[in-house]
Amino acid sequence: MNQADVSKLVSQLKFRVNPRLRKFRNSGGPEERLNWLRKTVTALIKHERIELNYPRADEARMYAERLISDAIRYGDCHKTTMDVADYWIVEKQLIHKLFKVLVPRYEHYNVAYTRLIKVPRVYPGDTLPKAVLELKGNPYPSLLPDTSTNRGIIHNVLLDEAKKAYRQQKYAEIAAKIDAAEEKFSDLKISGKDEKNVSSL
Amino acid sequence: MSSLNSLSKYLGAPIAKQQLININLKRFLSSVSEECKRQSDLFAAEKQRQRENVGRIEKIDVHTEGPPEASLIMNKNVSTPYDCAKHLGDKFVDRAAVALLNNETLWHMHKPLPDSCKLEFLHYQIPNPAVVNKTFWRTCSFLLGAVVSNAFKDDVNLQLHSFPSPNVKSGSFVYDVQLGLENWKPTTSELKVLSIEMIKFCQQAHPIECLDVDKDFAFEIFKCNPHKTEQIPDIAAHNDNKVTLFKAGHHVDISRGPMVTNTDHLGRITVCNVLKLDTDISGGPIYRFQGVALPKSIVLNHFAYGIIEDRGKVLNSGRIPGKHGDVNEDNTFVSQMAV
Incomplete structure (x- = not known):
């Protein structure tokens, strides 16, 4: 069985991929669908954060992730990867950005490179669900509330105090252990001295 | 509606319904003591009395800080910070935990405002909460x-x-x-x-x-x-x-x-x-x-x-x-x- 391990042929994406592709009704057929998505992927790489309809964002995310992971895996000297990048990126100057900016940024990531967030739709307006698709590590302010670095938020205060109490308890245990050991040692010393005294006698 | 009523006659539902009401009433009564009820009624009466004591309604200017900034004309001793938040939107109503008056006094959201003031709504995830x-x-x-x-x-x-x-x-x-x-x-x-x-x-x-x-x-x-x-x-x-x-x-x-x-x-x-x-x-x-x-x-x-x-x-x-x-x-x- 000299078959290659199939799972290693294609780079594994770090989020749930749709088992079936969306068709996106349009007059141009499958090719037009891809042209649409090329525009979206290009816009994502250019602006790093875009707001659009949810289905299209979800679909474009898969292609963008695959493109970045291939770029990381094969580098810019690999012809196939270059062709793929040339196909997916409509504005050609962004190919440089892909290899010189995004590849170094995501080289050591072991999570997804993009983030997809559902956002409320504008009222009154169309009823389609909206989403924001962004590249991680972009320079914009975060969309999600920061609950981990702000240590003043109530759950962080409670956790920090719990940690302190736990440490104190552990230190007390260690101190008690040391005390016990020292006592034992001094007892031994005393008894040893007694023995010496006995032998000298 | 009438057809439903005639159907229920045959099904004997009214008796079951009555029982259900009895049970529910019993549960409800047992969950609130007489003393509790008395206190709550007294509180409500006093609140009503204080509201009626306000007399002629005067207007005050309230400036809300932080996004969105707004300048509201509210009623003195009647409007609460909660009412102000309602002008800004549902999100602010749900999120606001407590109000900050003139950057110094913490103010309960359901307490009437006594004077013109600057108002800020505080929630659980502000930088210094x-x-x-x-x-x-x-x-x-x-x-x-x-x-x-x-x-x-x-x-x-x-x-x-x-x-x-x-x-x-x-x-x-x-x-x-x-x-x-x-x-x-x-x-x-x-x-x-x-x-x-x-x-x-x-x-x-x-x-x-x-x-x-x-x-x-x-x-x-x-x-x-x-x-x-x-x-x-x-x-x-x-x-x-x-x-x-x-x-x-x-x-x-x-x-x-x-x-x-x-x-x-x-x-x-x-x-x-x-x-x-x-x-x-x-x-x-x-x-x-x-x-x-x-x-x-x-x-x-x-x-x-x-x-x-x-x-x-x-x-x-x-x-x-x-x-x-x-x-x-x-x-x-x-x-x-x-x-």
């Missing part, structure tokens, strides 16, 4: 009192005593209650029932109302509670002969305030432990009810929440009531309640 946490913790103590006062059977003599100044760092919120039970140690299932009762109470989404009343009215409301009656003169002496009362559902209690807007701000709630205190208060043993809770907007995984729960089981370091006979300026009930 220490005051909001304290307000939240105080509300939790207050609501724990509301739950405990209705949780026991009628033959158990129960009197709410007080709660010490809220301190989030102590790891749990506290209510000290006098119980007619000797050496009661709650089982895990009893604690679970208390937690569930508290969750159920909070999910009913009662707005927390606020009222400044004079001493005599406070005596009238708490005439059946010897501990509160004892505390009232001390509290009134430090607060221009006024006592601030808060009400959630049918429960009325004294607190310096402010509290959060609504009981549904509480998300996860656990009553962690009940410990007997060593005090010299007459009338029965005092038990310290302890719990932990998080605002609904903060989602925490169960492991981390478990750590917080475990810490809540240790006896809270808050001041134990009645232990110190001498009452000096730093040690009064009011100064302990200070923000």
Whole structure:
């Protein structure tokens, strides 16, 4: 069985991929669908954060992730990867950005490179669900509330105090252990001295 | 509608329905005591009276800070910060826990504004949320009192005593209650029932109302509670002969305030432990009810929440009531309640 391990042929994406592709009704057929998505992927790489309809964002995310992971895996000297990048990126100057900016940024990531967030739709307006698709590590302010670095938020205060109490308890245990050991040692010393005294006698 | 009625005649549904109503009524009546009802009615009547005393309505200018900035014309002694938030949108109404007046005074969301002012709405995830946490913790103590006062059977003599100044760092919120039970140690299932009762109470989404009343009215409301009656003169002496009362559902209690807007701000709630205190208060043993809770907007995984729960089981370091006979300026009930 000299078959290659199939799972290693294609780079594994770090989020749930749709088992079936969306068709996106349009007059141009499958090719037009891809042209649409090329525009979206290009816009994502250019602006790093875009707001659009949810289905299209979800679909474009898969292609963008695959493109970045291939770029990381094969580098810019690999012809196939270059062709793929040339196909997916409509504005050609962004190919440089892909290899010189995004590849170094995501080289050591072991999570997804993009983030997809559902956002409320504008009222009154169309009823389609909206989403924001962004590249991680972009320079914009975060969309999600920061609950981990702000240590003043109530759950962080409670956790920090719990940690302190736990440490104190552990230190007390260690101190008690040391005390016990020292006592034992001094007892031994005393008894040893007694023995010496006995032998000298 | 008429066809439905004729059908129900044959099905014998009216009897079943009547039974159901009886059962429901019974449950409802048993869950609120006569005393509680009396206090709540008195509170509502006093609130109505104060509202009618305002007389001719004057207008005030309220500037709300932070996005979105707005300049509102509101009614003096009638409009509350909550009303102002309603002009800004649902998001601000739901999120705001407490209001900040002129960048210095914390103001309860349901308390009428006395004058033109700058208004800022504080929520749980602002950059420096220490005051909001304290307000939240105080509300939790207050609501724990509301739950405990209705949780026991009628033959158990129960009197709410007080709660010490809220301190989030102590790891749990506290209510000290006098119980007619000797050496009661709650089982895990009893604690679970208390937690569930508290969750159920909070999910009913009662707005927390606020009222400044004079001493005599406070005596009238708490005439059946010897501990509160004892505390009232001390509290009134430090607060221009006024006592601030808060009400959630049918429960009325004294607190310096402010509290959060609504009981549904509480998300996860656990009553962690009940410990007997060593005090010299007459009338029965005092038990310290302890719990932990998080605002609904903060989602925490169960492991981390478990750590917080475990810490809540240790006896809270808050001041134990009645232990110190001498009452000096730093040690009064009011100064302990200070923000």
